[in-house]
Amino acid sequence: MSVKFVESSQLPTPWGVFDIHGFEDAESGKEHVVLTLGDVSDGQPVLARVHSECLTGDALFSMRCDCGAQLQAALEKIAEEGRGVLFYLRQEGRGIGLMNKIRAYKLQDEGADTVEANEKLGFGADMRDYSLLKVMCEHLNIGKVRLMTNNPRKVKALTDQGVDVVERLPLQTGQNPHNAKYLATKSGKLGHLF
Numbered sequence: 001m002s003v004k005f006v007e008s009s010q011l012p013t014p015w016g017v018f019d020i021h022g023f024e025d026a027e028s029g030k031e032h033v034v035l036t037l038g039d040v041s042d043g044q045p046v047l048a049r050v051h052s053e054c055l056t057g058d059a060l061f062s063m064r065c066d067c068g069a070q071l072q073a074a075l076e077k078i079a080e081e082g083r084g085v086l087f088y089l090r091q092e093g094r095g096i097g098l099m100n101k102i103r104a105y106k107l108q109d110e111g112a113d114t115v116e117a118n119e120k121l122g123f124g125a126d127m128r129d130y131s132l133l134k135v136m137c138e139h140l141n142i143g144k145v146r147l148m149t150n151n152p153r154k155v156k157a158l159t160d161q162g163v164d165v166v167e168r169l170p171l172q173t174g175q176n177p178h179n180a181k182y183l184a185t186k187s188g189k190l191g192h193l194f
């Protein structure tokens with residue numbers, strides 16, 4: 001594992017002043033960030049969100065997915081509790097990258113669902129790798145989490161790396177007519193729990 005901690009600083013947000021921790025993967029050149037609020041290293045379960053980058057949803061307000069709404073809801077919930085962690089992983093497009101995600105969108109415009117579109121481009125349905133979470137959790141001394149997700153793969157990924165997921169909290173928000181088919185495919189083909 002070539003992921004290394006780089007530096008920490010502060011990040012004021014509309015929901016409070018978070019700490020921001022930078023990590024880089026020398027092998028892939030990818031840079032990731034983790035936001036924390038409060039003392040997350042005290043051994044108590046930490047309210048957590050593992051979020052994969054979605055430039056279109058997180059930064060450009062896209063309604064084709066539920067990513068931006070989930071990101072905001074997660075930060076709000078962490079702020080409400082005054083303690084928690086957001087792992088922001090730069091695995092755009094479920095790991096296929098931004099340009100390929102736009103190619104996949106075009107195929108979806110033409111009738112494919114989100115899984116078929118990935119496959120037509122020669123990718124698996126979900127190419128994400130969560131193994132870097134181990135280094136991040138160890139660095140922050142996080143051993144137990146209450147995970148905000150609808151995705152059972154994230155629960156398994158953390159558990160496989162020795163992080164105890166003591167609770168899964170559904171994160172259902174951002175549904176709209178533009179993402180109805182996408183969300184139905186996630187629950188029908190990708191095993192998302194809704």
Ligand SMILES: Nc1nc2c(ncn2[C@@H]2O[C@H](COP(=O)(O)OP(=O)(O)OP(=O)(O)O)[C@@H](O)[C@H]2O)c(=O)[nH]1
Pocket residue numbers: 050051052053054055064065067070091092093094095096101104105114118148149150151154171182192
């Ligand atoms: N390939 C592809 N990726 C997409 C599409 N729509 C959204 N994404 C990506 O899907 C990922 C969604 O990430 P998350 O919200 O962390 O994960 P999730 O699997 O939806 O699980 P939870 O939100 O935790 O329930 C992001 O990387 C998005 O860029 C799409 O149509 N095709």
